[in-house]
Amino acid sequence: MHLFEIDDQPWFPPALRTLFQAALTVTWTLPLPIIQSHPPAKIVAQVLLEELGSDISDYNFIDFCAGAGGPTPFIESYINAHLRKGNAKAVNFTLTDLHPNIEYWDSVAAASPHLFYESKPVDATKAPRHLVKPADGKKSMRLFNLAFHHFDGRLAARILQDTVESSDGFAIFELQDRSLRSFVAVTLLAVGTLLLAPYYALKWKSPLALVFSWLIPILPAALAWDGYVSSLRTREPEEVEALLRSCGADTSRWELRSGSAAHLWPVGYVNWIVCRKI
Structure with missing residues (x-):
């Protein structure tokens, strides 16, 4: 609806x-002591680390619909702290939005050498190639944090088509479901x-x-x-996959995984989808 x-x-x-x-x-x-296991942003970081495994350093992460920054600065900090402990290469995150929040993004980006932002408006249906095909040759992983449910079926399919044609993966994280x-x-x-x-x-x-x-x-x-x-x-994972397979792009090499993790039992859950080209 x-x-x-x-x-x-x-x-x-x-x-x-x-x-x-x-x-x-x-x-x-x-964080909410006692009643909460971890804040949702930490769960998102853990999901990305677990799902991408040792390949995570091969990616740049682009947050579409970043709004005021959302959880991405926290996710970047947690993931790169984890990678530093294992002597792995750090990964970069970029904030984008159709309505950029430059003032706030500038303040959070100043706190990390691996957090950037795109100052111009970004349309997720036709992402700028310098974002999704960076000069450093890394793969691009698109993030939709509390965002993908905003798109109706036609718009969501166009976003997925552009993703398949120009990127190497996407991850959807929602704090709600039906x-x-x-x-x-x-x-x-x-x-x-x-x-x-x-x-x-x-x-x-x-x-x-x-x-x-x-x-x-x-x-x-x-x-x-x-x-x-x-x-x-909010769409169920099988509904997102149906959109993906019918978006008009070749998705034969794309694998979708999904799950749900409690952050505030019994009602608060992070629902996630990670899909990438294999």
């Missing part, structure tokens, strides 16, 4: 969109936003986080609505 999401709408105020995206980033990266537990998790996210509003206000140095969480609760309401709609939009 492709109902509208508030964060996608051009009328959603930029100041609120910034808070919305920042709240999602916290959801990816903030299940009751997902709706419960979204509800907890909205409630958590209310409870953590003072933390957000201090962390982001933004009194608007309090205003639009407590006085005018637009932020938790928008997170709840978009979370419920995202759950209804």
Whole structure:
């Protein structure tokens, strides 16, 4: 079901969109002691390390629809820390979006020599060749973190076709699915936003986080609505594979694997798909 999401709408105020995206980033990266095994971003990093194995250093990773940065800076840090321990080559990550968030990306990229960003808008249906065919000769792995469900069937097929024709793999990570537990998790996210509003206000140095969480609760309401709609939009792995096989490109050498890992039992799960050319 492709109902509208508030964060996608051009009328959603930029100041609120910034808070919305920042709240999602916290959801990816903030550890919750005792009740949570690992934050979702760490699980994503572990999945990439396990699925790509010793081949991981052969890839550059390009985050499409990176928004405010999402989990990618955390994923980059965790993966490269792991590779350094094993004396393996570090890997590079690049943030891209149709609406680049240059100010924030510049700050996170400055903290790592392996994190970059594309300052120009990037359309995932026709990715710039300098991103997916880099001069260093490495393979390219496209990342869609909490993003692929935004694309309707036609757009998703075009993105997959461009991926198959110009890249070497893609990975989809979602924090929701079409299940009751997902709706419960979204509800907890909205409630958590209310409870953590003072933390957000201090962390982001933004009194608007309090205003639009407590006085005018637009932020938790928008997170709840978009979370419920995202759950209804999210494809099962077999549905993604059906799109892949019918996208119009030769996918005979492409292998898709998928799984699910709990980060907040019993309702919070990272649902993942890793697909690459073999």
